[in-house]
Amino acid sequence: QVQLVESGGGLVQPGGSLRLSCATSGIIFRLKSMDWYRQAPGKQRELVARISTAGNTNYADSVKGRFTISRDNAKNTVYLQMNSLKPEDTAVYYCHILSYDYWGQGTQVTVSS
Numbered sequence: 280q281v282q283l284v285e286s287g288g289g290l291v292q293p294g295g296s297l298r299l300s301c302a303t304s305g306i307i308f309r310l311k312s313m314d315w316y317r318q319a320p321g322k323q324r325e326l327v328a329r330i331s332t333a334g335n336t337n338y339a340d341s342v343k344g345r346f347t348i349s350r351d352n353a354k355n356t357v358y359l360q361m362n363s364l365k366p367e368d369t370a371v372y373y374c375h376i377l378s379y380d381y382w383g384q385g386t387q388v389t390v391s392s
Contacts, residue, residue: 281305288386299359301374308355312377317370
């Protein structure tokens, strides 16, 4: 059974930082490209970052230069380091396995003064 468990969200002030983690099981992690998505209330789910099996990364323009996606194949875990956070980053953040239609519970990130 595929399992995705996101953690690390919380309430931070603008300009602050958070590090999100996604622990996976039930997949051959090293053979999967991994994504982070986010969804704000009333809005479509948005692809934020992607990391390939080789470690290549891509980012949405809105987060480029502020967010960093990384992976630890030994721990079957993907991370999202978020710096210089803005109120517009407020959303539920989800990790995702490329080509899988599966979503975990997500983790809430709120950026507010």
